[in-house]
Amino acid sequence: MRTSHLLSARRSLAGLATAAAALLALGAAPSAHAADPPLRDLAAAQGKVIGTAVTGSELTGTYGDITGREFGSLTPGNAMKWGSVEPTRGSFDWAEADQIVAFAQAHHQQVRGHTLVWHSQNPSWLTGGSWTPAQLSSLLQNHISTEVGRYQGKITGWDVVNEPFNEDGTYRSTLWYDGLGADYIASALTWAHAADPAAKLYINDYNVEGVNAKSTALYNLVKSLKARGVPIDGVGLQAHLVLGQVPATLQQNIQRFADLGVDVAITELDVRMQLPADSGKLAQQKADFKAVVGACAAVTRCAGVTVWGFTDSDSWVPSTFPGYGAATPYDESYQPKPAYYGIAEALGGSGGGGGGTAPAGGCSAAYTVTSQWNSGFTGQVRISCTGASLSSWKASWSFGAGQQLTQAWNAGCTQSGAAVTCSNISYNGTVPDGGSVTFGFNANWSGSNPVPAVSVG
Template sequence: MRSSRSSSASRSSRSSFRARAAAALIASAAVIGSLLTAGSGVAHAADTPLRDLGAARGKVIGTAVTGSRLTGTYGDLAGAQFGSLTPGNAMKWGSVEPSRGTFDWAEADRIVAFAEAHGQQVRGHTLVWHSQNPGWLTGGSWTPAELRTLLRDHIGTEAGRYKGRIAAWDVVNEPFNEDGTYRSTLWYDGLGADYIADALTWARAADPAAELYINDYNVEGVNAKSTALYNLVRSLKERGVPIDGVGLQAHLILGQVPATFQQNIQRFADLGVDVAITELDIRMTLPSDSAKLAQQKADYKAVTAACAAVARCVNLTVWGFTDSDSWVESTFPGQGAATPYDANYAPKPAYYGISEALGGTTTPPPTGACTAVYTVQSQWNTGFTGNVTLSCSGASLSSWRVTWTYGAGQRITQSWNADCAQSGAAVSCRNAAYNGGVPDGGSVSFGFNASWSGGNPVPEVTLG
């Protein structure tokens, strides 16, 4: 097995990749400047973008994204604020090869192309995991030799497809139990612990320029699980297995940032590997309020400061930057509001916690506001389903009216939870008799079906 540092050619290719990424960041400055002035969703544009604050400290600030949403305000913010993108689901095995031998690269390709157009790195996620694998794989009956061949071919196919375009791969994801023993998975049970070393070796062969990571959760502080990961990385390096970094996911709970976070980052760095905060979000019990948001800001600031304090902590990625694109509420009922932006794309105190930890001077948005955000939930050849969510923070509503103007001939055909009327391109929706009140910290939503042809751009909405 070949060490990640033993080949001067592979070292040169990875250094060249970093140089190209840095050049792309500089070249994209004009693009970023134009994005920062576009649309009400980037009203905090006077503040230095997180990606620039991070770059000044030698850190890449990133976000996980959904490829289908990379338009409008979501796309503007993703491109302007972040220096790297992680496909949330688009590169997982179940997404790219849903049927054996039949591949779907569309969303992954879209994210990579978007990142390249905006001077961003891409973190590949993930090549080997126990979850979100295709049914044909998990439902099959494989000999160890067959399973090994399937895994090797998958890594070679996916990492090879994006060769030279991925800054880092989460090669192996979540290999440990909480007590530090190996998780019982298709891979561990079928191939033994050396599936990890083999996966790293195959990934290096497929893409010598990419940094190779092992990624896990609940390993942010010093504990049994993080110590098992530490011992694995040390052993892999001693054996000459290619391993460049460790990913600490950091799916945290409000007020529970580990006291040993920085110490833990440093001990991995002392092994001679890079460290990335790969999936940061900090969830709270809903509804949010000013005290919880203040604590969340302090927590985001503490995590960012811990990374900023260690030279080899090279990347801090939030797992979705807006609450409308977060996994938390569907996974942890009654909890949410875990990201730096609210569902209306307004920066929360958490955003400013990250910024301040990176040395930024920011101007918080005005308090006491209610906002409305328009999203397309699903779309087909001639129609789509839309949704508008109204949210209040430091203010409340006893009734509401939302208006917008379509720019491509869309026509509303049906609405629910609101009384909607359309005249020409102008749409006006008022609350129903039962949902006019929106309390401080609360929200209401309404939906509609509409037709479209030729294009379906998202309009700017006004709450009156």
């Protein structure tokens, strides 16, 4: 349940692309009404910022379009962590971090830097070394000064220290705490401020959303740092939540930190549920997202909310919590779920549109290229239903660059010219409300491999 787990790497090489299928004739279309503005505009009208964690390589196609349109802030999911930027001592790799910053600048978005000091995702040369306190302090100062200095003026705020506490409010035993003592936190904040005096500096942790022993330890730390004159501008409440378990004291907790004179941000919001999803769970998830965003909206010094990946295809949850998933505002086909509209409503919108096709009840298909080589590729299609179900299915698309199907599994597929049709086989025709089925195929390609739009019928 920790912050900055890897965004799931389900899209490789050619990446994930998706096409929303037409709604099936399972009921009347929703009544027409004016669509809300994008989430970023709704948030801005409330004096807030809505953001998302992203992976740099995915900032193209539909993923990039939604990212640029809907969000006012980006958090690199992994690209700014120590193991990513300095995998070998003294050798830095800024490629993905630079890519995310450039995308944000092109789309007039803020960037939240994540994260400078953490116990996880550190390079082996660092964790496997034998350092004196002076050496360790020097390494940490150099890392912070180098990274923050590189992005001076381009990063709105940094999660400087990540997850310093145990659940009971004691300090977590880490390379930093064990080697430098509790004052590694004050040192890190001081060094970050020196490298970029304009950036807001945060301490970020999980399970601190409500009033409890861990959040009280964080509260006492922030109070102490401010009393000592250490630069600390805010606290990040990660909010990796379980369906139906938004803490009742969330707004109270946000307010007590704000009363210390610091900003508060919800930094990594997702709400996981036991799979399969269904209409009841999705309705509860909408209420949960609305409650969290609403609690932030109600407190002046709550700067905003960042979702930890906006689409279920890019979520860390399934690989970390087996049997759980569907934790984000968009489904795997990039269609907004009820949770999206809960966010919109909490930000003053009507919840009546925007974000893509409204969740009116239907089934859609997501087309994925999972691997690609010189002359061929492997693809996958996932058919998902929300507010509807299927007893049989047929997926159709047209290859636009001469690709030729050679093999399929979990479906019966035929190709005539460019047209491909794949139908269920005896054991996987049923797709329940909130459920999905997946089939795969191999195909040949030459020159280009554009992503087709898939229809379900």
